[in-house]
Amino acid sequence: MNNASLYQFSTLTVILLMLAFYGGTYLLTLGIRKKKEDADAFMVSNHRVGFGIGAASMTATWIWAASFYAAASSGYTYGVSGPIHYGLWGALMILFIYPFGRRFRKLAPNAHTLGELIHARHGSSSQLILAISNVLGSIISLMVNFTAAGALVSVLSPLSFQAGVIIAGVGVLLYTLWSGFRASVMTDFAQLVALMAIAVVIIPAVFFAMGGPTELVAGLDNLTPEQANFFSVDAILNQGAPFFVAVLAYAIGNQTISQRLFAVNEDHIKPTFLTATVGYGAIVIGLGMIGLMALTLGIEPMNGDMNNLIPQMVSGYLPPLFIALFFILVIGSLSSTADSDLSALSAIMMADVYGKNIARGKADPQRMLLVGRLTMITATAIGIVFASFSLDILVMLVFVGALWGAIVFPVIASCFWDRITNAAFTTSVVVAMVMFCLARFEWLPLAGATGLLFEVLASIGGGIIIGLMVFGFLGCTAGFIAGLLALVAMLVFATGFLRDYTVLLASLTAYGTSTLVCVVMSLASRQERFDFDTIGERVGNYHDVTPADDRKSTKPKTETGGLATGTLAGQR
Amino acid sequence: MTTLFGFYVLVWPALTLGVLILICRAVLRDRRDAKRDNRELV
Numbered sequence: 001m002n003n004a005s006l007y008q009f010s011t012l013t014v015i016l017l018m019l020a021f022y023g024g025t026y027l028l029t030l031g032i033r034k035k036k037e038d039a040d041a042f043m044v045s046n047h048r049v050g051f052g053i054g055a056a057s058m059t060a061t062w063i064w065a066a067s068f069y070a071a072a073s074s075g076y077t078y079g080v081s082g083p084i085h086y087g088l089w090g091a092l093m094i095l096f097i098y099p100f101g102r103r104f105r106k107l108a109p110n111a112h113t114l115g116e117l118i119h120a121r122h123g124s125s126s127q128l129i130l131a132i133s134n135v136l137g138s139i140i141s142l143m144v145n146f147t148a149a150g151a152l153v154s155v156l157s158p159l160s161f162q163a164g165v166i167i168a169g170v171g172v173l174l175y176t177l178w179s180g181f182r183a184s185v186m187t188d189f190a191q192l193v194a195l196m197a198i199a200v201v202i203i204p205a206v207f208f209a210m211g212g213p214t215e216l217v218a219g220l221d222n223l224t225p226e227q228a229n230f231f232s233v234d235a236i237l238n239q240g241a242p243f244f245v246a247v248l249a250y251a252i253g254n255q256t257i258s259q260r261l262f263a264v265n266e267d268h269i270k271p272t273f274l275t276a277t278v279g280y281g282a283i284v285i286g287l288g289m290i291g292l293m294a295l296t297l298g299i300e301p302m303n304g305d306m307n308n309l310i311p312q313m314v315s316g317y318l319p320p321l322f323i324a325l326f327f328i329l330v331i332g333s334l335s336s337t338a339d340s341d342l343s344a345l346s347a348i349m350m351a352d353v354y355g356k357n358i359a360r361g362k363a364d365p366q367r368m369l370l371v372g373r374l375t376m377i378t379a380t381a382i383g384i385v386f387a388s389f390s391l392d393i394l395v396m397l398v399f400v401g402a403l404w405g406a407i408v409f410p411v412i413a414s415c416f417w418d419r420i421t422n423a424a425f426t427t428s429v430v431v432a433m434v435m436f437c438l439a440r441f442e443w444l445p446l447a448g449a450t451g452l453l454f455e456v457l458a459s460i461g462g463g464i465i466i467g468l469m470v471f472g473f474l475g476c477t478a479g480f481i482a483g484l485l486a487l488v489a490m491l492v493f494a495t496g497f498l499r500d501y502t503v504l505l506a507s508l509t510a511y512g513t514s515t516l517v518c519v520v521m522s523l524a525s526r527q528e529r530f531d532f533d534t535i536g537e538r539v540g541n542y543h544d545v546t547p548a549d550d551r552k553s554t555k556p557k558t559e560t561g562g563l564a565t566g567t568l569a570g571q572r
Numbered sequence: 573m574t575t576l577f578g579f580y581v582l583v584w585p586a587l588t589l590g591v592l593i594l595i596c597r598a599v600l601r602d603r604r605d606a607k608r609d610n611r612e613l614v
Contacts, residue, residue, distance in 0.1 A: 032614060045614045050605070052598025053614060059591075080580075182614045189599060196592040203585040213578030279591040286584030293581075 006155055006302065007315040007323050014157040015167075017324060021331055022171030028190055029175045029183040038543040039365040042180035042372055043112040043347040044263040049185060051272050054264035057188035058276035059283075060195065060336035061256050062094055064141065065148030067280075068287045068330065073306035075291025078235035079227025083288025085235050089243035091281035097251035098273035099472035101261035103415050105269065107532055108539040114258040114411070115352035120538035121414050121530065122422035124357055129429050130411065131352040133403040134255040138341040138348075140393055140400060142383035145334040145341075150387060152330050155311060156323070162388045168331070169384040172338045177376055181259060181343040188340070191332040196283060198329040202314065202322060203286045209317035210293055219296025227295065245507050246401070248468060252411050253404030255344035256337075290314075338383075345379045346372035355542065365542045398440065399433075405510040406432035409464055410518050417522070418529040424521035432514035440506035451499040454509055456491070458498055461511030463487030 009017070040046075049057070067090065074082035108117040115134070119127035146165045153164025176183050207216075226234045251257055264272050290313050294301075299316075302308040314326045350372045355363040386393065410425040438444050439454050446454060467483020498505045606613045 032612065046612070048611075049614055050598065050602030052595050052600070052602045055598065056595050059595075186614050189595075193592065193596065196588050200585045200589045200592065204582060207581050213574045213581070216577050216581065217574050275591060275594060278587065279595070282584050282587035282591060286581075286588060289581045289584060 006308070006311050007320060009157045009320075009324070009327075011158050013324075014153060014159055014327075017327055018153075018167050018171065018331065021328060021335075022167075022174065025171075025187045025190065025335070026175040028187055029179055032182055032186050033179055037179060037182075037369060039350060039363075039368040039372070040110075040112070040541045040543050041182055042369055043343075043350060044259060045182050045185060047110065047263060048265045049260075049263045050265060051268040051275075053185055053189050054260060054268060054272040055275035055279065056192045057185040057340075058094060058257075058260050058272060059279040060188035060192040060333070061184075061260070061340040062090070062276065062280050062337075063195065063283060063333045064145055064337040065152075065330050065334035066144060067284045067333065068310055069148075069307045071284045071288030072291030072294070072309045074235075074239055075288040075293075076295045076301070076306060076309055077291075078232060078239055079223050079229075079295060080292065081230050081232050081235045082227075082239065083285045083292060085239040085243070086288055087281050087285035089240060089247060090284060091277045092244075093247050093250045094257070094273055094280060095277040096247050096469055096472060097257055097261075098269055100252075100412055100415070101258075101273070102266075102269050104258065104261060105266055107415060107535045108262075109266065109536060110541050111262050111539045112259070112347050112351045113255060113262075114252075115255075115348060116356065116539045117535060118411065118414065118425075119352070119356045120535045122420075122425055126410070126414075126422055126425040127352060127356065129403075129426065130407060131348050133253050133400060133407060134348050135345060136396065136400045137253055137404070138255065138345045139379065139382060139386075140397060141341045142338055142379060143386040143391075143393065145338040146383050146387035147390070148334050149331065151307065152311075152327065155308065156327060165384055165387045168334065168338070169380050169387075172335050172342065173376060173380045176339045176342050177373055180346055180372060180376075181263065184336075184339045184343040185260075185263070188336045191336040192279075195329055195332045195336075196279070198325045198332075199283050199286055202318075202326060202329070203289060205322060206290055206293065206313050206317050210297060210313075216293060216296050219298070222296055222298045242504060242507075245465060245504065245511075246405075248408050248412075248465060249401070249404035249511075252408050253400070255348055256340040259340075259344055259347055342376045342379055346375045349375040363542055368542060402433060402436040402440070402507065402510045403429070405461075405507050406436065406514045408468070408511060409515040412468060413518060415532075418532065419522045419525070419527075420518065420530075421522055421525045421527050424518045424525065427521060428514040428516075428518035431517045432510045435513040436506050436510040439509045440502060442502060446499040446502065446505070452495065454505055455495050455498045457512040457516070458505050458508035459487055459490035459494055459512065460516060461508035461513075462490040462494070464511050464515045465508075 071083050071086040074086040076082070078085060104114060104117055108120065111117050115127045115131045118130050146169050149168030150161040150164035153159050153167070154161040175187060220228055226232045261269065287310065290310050294309050294313055299312065302312055311326065314323055350368045354368055354371045406429045410420065410428050414420045414425060435457065439446065444450050463483040463486040466486035467479045470482035471479025603613055
């Protein structure tokens with residue numbers, strides 16, 4: 001098994017498989033295609049997407065190709081608890097955002113992006129910070145997904161890496177370009193059904209083909225004591241903790257999530273996100289178990305590449321039909337995320353850039369659609385180029401992660417606290433980024449008083465993360481108490497210790513600094529308190545909607561950037 | 573121990589199947605409601 005090579009499809013088989021997948025998906029979108037798409041539907045459908053489609057779309061979007069590979073790597077590296085430490089925290093990213101999502105939706109029921117809400121709350125500078133972080137995140141995600149397609153095609157067939165990247169890029173663009181978000185959610189459902197059905201079959205199939213529970217237990221002798229321990233500290237510190245820190249940042253910084261928050265029927269936000277949490281966790285942890293199986297069998301990843309673990313196991317224990325199913329599983333997962341990224345990017349360029357900053361309240365819906373489609377084409381081209389040349393995006397990844405961490409508190413606080421100002425929002429993010437760089441790249445020696453200063457800021461960051469999570473579910477008092485307790489615990493246990501873990505220290509510093517600066521500047525400001533009721537009035541649809549002619553009018557809005565007189569919200 | 577590990581591995585595909593059934597039933601319901609209200613599913 002260790003010396004075995006991966007099963008190889010012929011070029012024709014792989015091309016037929018991809019044609020069947022993308023062709024089928026494209027045909028599916030023909031059923032929802034309209035002669036004249038409108039800008040609102042292109043960005044968030046009708047704000048009334050049902051529970052089933054919403055949950056399917058949220059789950060499919062959050063599962064990307066890397067989810068399987070990384071979960072399996074985690075199982076292989078950290079043993080028994082590894083898959084949990086990857087899948088659980090990823091799932092909680094979906095869970096922890098929904099209480100805040102309900103608030104976003106209540107404030108701006110007709111919004112298309114979180115940036116629009118922030119624009120109505122603060123103005124352009126804060127909105128653009130959020131928009132830029134979203135754009136960078138989606139570009140990275142696109143590139144990673146196209147890269148996964150290229151890698152999969154190149155290891156399972158004679159086709160080149162670049163061919164896989166191009167087929168995936170063009171295939172995704174083909175079915176998303178015309179109907180935008182509507183195509184994305186519709187195809188997400190079909191892709192998720194395929195993905196889940198395949199996962200349900202593949203995991204037990206590999207498990208029993210390798211010998212079942214008896215073989216797994218016998219193979220536990222191959223594990224180190226840490227790997228065999230379900231409560232492994234090693235797994236918690238190296239895999240669980242960094243993910244836990246990122247739970248809120250990923251959710252806030254990702255337009256694919258906000259887009260679904262604004263698209264799902266308001267009454268169904270909670271069940272939609274709860275179901276997606278369980279669905280994501282089950283699939284990803286389940287596939288992560290294949291990594292654990294490989295570890296117990298003593299299998300070495302081919303060429304030392306952990307990404308080969310699942311293909312190796314499927315190739316080694318199952319017939320070619322299952323390998324084809326696995327191929328579809330990965331292509332489906334990466335395509336559902338890539339189409340969501342294209343939809344997210346187009347919505348940001350349409351609403352945040354064109355609608356709010358170029359047209360300045362006089363947006364022409366037809367021009368918005370053009371902007372959206374051009375964005376999709378450009379983003380796909382960028383994704384393909386970045387992926388084809390395997391460009392190093394590590395620095396970009398580090399910065400985007402920090403930016404997402406830095407905006408968490410200002411964004412959430414802006415939606416609950418009427419004293420947060422635009423200057424406080426913007427300044428806090430900029431200062432947090434500077435402090436992050438100082439710690440992350442060790443531009444200042446993290447020793448003595450400087451080290452202590454960063455640890456205090458990081459402790460505040462830790463307190464804020466816990467505080468916000470508890471606040472989302474249990475309210476202000478509980479959140480404040482939990483945050484305070486976490487801060488004290490961090491100050492006691494992390495001082496003199498955290499400086500040795502610069503990645504974690506820098507991330508927490510970004511949270512802590514932005515919170516501190518944002519709160520101090522807001523308290524010091526004499527600006528009038530903000531009236532949250534005005535947000536709903538400032539954020540609206542771009543097309544007229546009348547019950548008799550559902551979203552067929554293309555009359556542009558002329559004043560607020562679109563307060564539709566007969567909006568869907570009004571009809572509800 | 574064997575049963576426990578068997579359960580630990582197989583509970584995830586079982587959960588996945590449960591969510592799959594839940595989502596499919598919900599989509600069928602969404603589709604029926606959309607037809608009844610004479611509107612589109614998405």
